[in-house]
Amino acid sequence: MNQTGRSNLIAATAMWFVYAVTIVMLAVILCWALYSQVNYGYRFWYQTLGIGSHIQVYGPQNRFNAGFEQLSAEKHVEAFEQIRDAVHNGGMGLADIDYQPPGKEPRPLLHHAEVQHLQDVADFIDRGRILFLVLLALWLPLACLNIRLKSPPIRWRLGITVFTLGAMLAWLLIAGPTQVFYQFHLWIFPADHQWFFYWQDSLMSTLMKAPVLFGGIAMVIALGALLLTPVLYWFGLWGARIVLQHPADN
Numbered sequence: 001m002n003q004t005g006r007s008n009l010i011a012a013t014a015m016w017f018v019y020a021v022t023i024v025m026l027a028v029i030l031c032w033a034l035y036s037q038v039n040y041g042y043r044f045w046y047q048t049l050g051i052g053s054h055i056q057v058y059g060p061q062n063r064f065n066a067g068f069e070q071l072s073a074e075k076h077v078e079a080f081e082q083i084r085d086a087v088h089n090g091g092m093g094l095a096d097i098d099y100q101p102p103g104k105e106p107r108p109l110l111h112h113a114e115v116q117h118l119q120d121v122a123d124f125i126d127r128g129r130i131l132f133l134v135l136l137a138l139w140l141p142l143a144c145l146n147i148r149l150k151s152p153p154i155r156w157r158l159g160i161t162v163f164t165l166g167a168m169l170a171w172l173l174i175a176g177p178t179q180v181f182y183q184f185h186l187w188i189f190p191a192d193h194q195w196f197f198y199w200q201d202s203l204m205s206t207l208m209k210a211p212v213l214f215g216g217i218a219m220v221i222a223l224g225a226l227l228l229t230p231v232l233y234w235f236g237l238w239g240a241r242i243v244l245q246h247p248a249d250n
Contacts, residue, residue, distance in 0.1 A: 012149040013156055019142040020161075022135050023233045024225065029132045031224035036088060040217050042080045046073065049216065051209045058199040058206045064111050067101030068203050075099065079109055080207055083118065091122035113194045114204045120189045139232075143240035181211050 035041065046052060052073050059069030071079075079099060086094045094115045100106040110118065151157065172180055185195045197205040208214070 008149070009152060009156075012146075013152040013160070015142070015145050015149050016151050016157060017160060019146045019236075020157075020233070022138055022142055023236065024229055026132070026135045026139065027225040027228040027232055028221060029128055029135070031221045031228060032128070033132075035217065035221055035224070036084065039077075039081050039084055041220065042084075042213075043077055045213055045216050046077060049209055049212055051207070051213070052076065054199075054209045055206055059203070061200045062203055062206065063201055065107055065109070065203055067104055067107075068099060068109075068206070070101045071099060076207060082109075083204070083207075087118055087122040087125060089122075090126060091119040094118050094122075109203055111202075114197065114202055116193055117189070117195050117197075118204070120193055120195070124188055139236050140239055140243065143236035144243060147237065147240050147244060177215060178211060181214060 055076060056069050060066070062068065079097065082097045083094070086092060086097065094110060095108070097109045098106040099109050175183070182196070189195050197210070199206045199210075204210075
């Protein structure tokens with residue numbers, strides 16, 4: 001292969017990689033958005049992960065608020081749903097979420113540090129929406145460039161895919177899911193904002209059995225993205241071929 005051919009192959013490979021990463025990110029964000037519409041399956045995870053029993057153990061130990069363990073399972077699900085609604089609505093109403101133990105006055109569910117952290121989560125979700133729109137705008141143009149440059153040989157694509165997935169899996173296995181989860185928090189959230197909460201200090205963490213619940217949610221999103229990625233990949237190329245075969249009139 002001459003120098004020109006090698007350069008063209010490298011350019012095509014780079015473009016394919018950018019297109020593939022774009023598709024994966026689109027699939028992940030889309031699955032995240034869809035799963036949020038069913039409350040992240042919290043009712044299922046509440047039963048499967050024994051969150052009710054977890055609340056019975058750690059609710060009475062909470063150093064800020066009492067009586068949360070006295071609520072019914074339905075009220076626990078409702079509390080999670082209120083948090084979900086707030087973080088998907090720019091954080092509005094987080095400080096107003098309360099609960100009422102039987103025979104007692106209503107009291108705030110979240111203390112200041114929890115509200116601050118969930119506001120950071122809401123801001124992250126808002127940035128995710130913007131990123132989704134950017135990726136959506138790039139989807140078809142990248143697919144067109146990918147076709148024009150011609151995809152690299154299948155062995156190159158498989159090699160890059162195996163290497164990338166292998167590196168991510170190795171990090172997950174070596175560091176452990178919990179440490180990977182914590183590292184993402186360090187990257188995403190402000191350094192001077194609290195994001196780690198002991199169950200005894202946070203009804204939010206107790207309600208979510210953090211980080212166990214997030215592992216279940218991540219698995220569902222990952223599985224959905226795994227199924228959706230090839231659909232978006234080939235649909236993008238199909239749309240690009242139509243555009244290239246029927247260019248807009250000058």
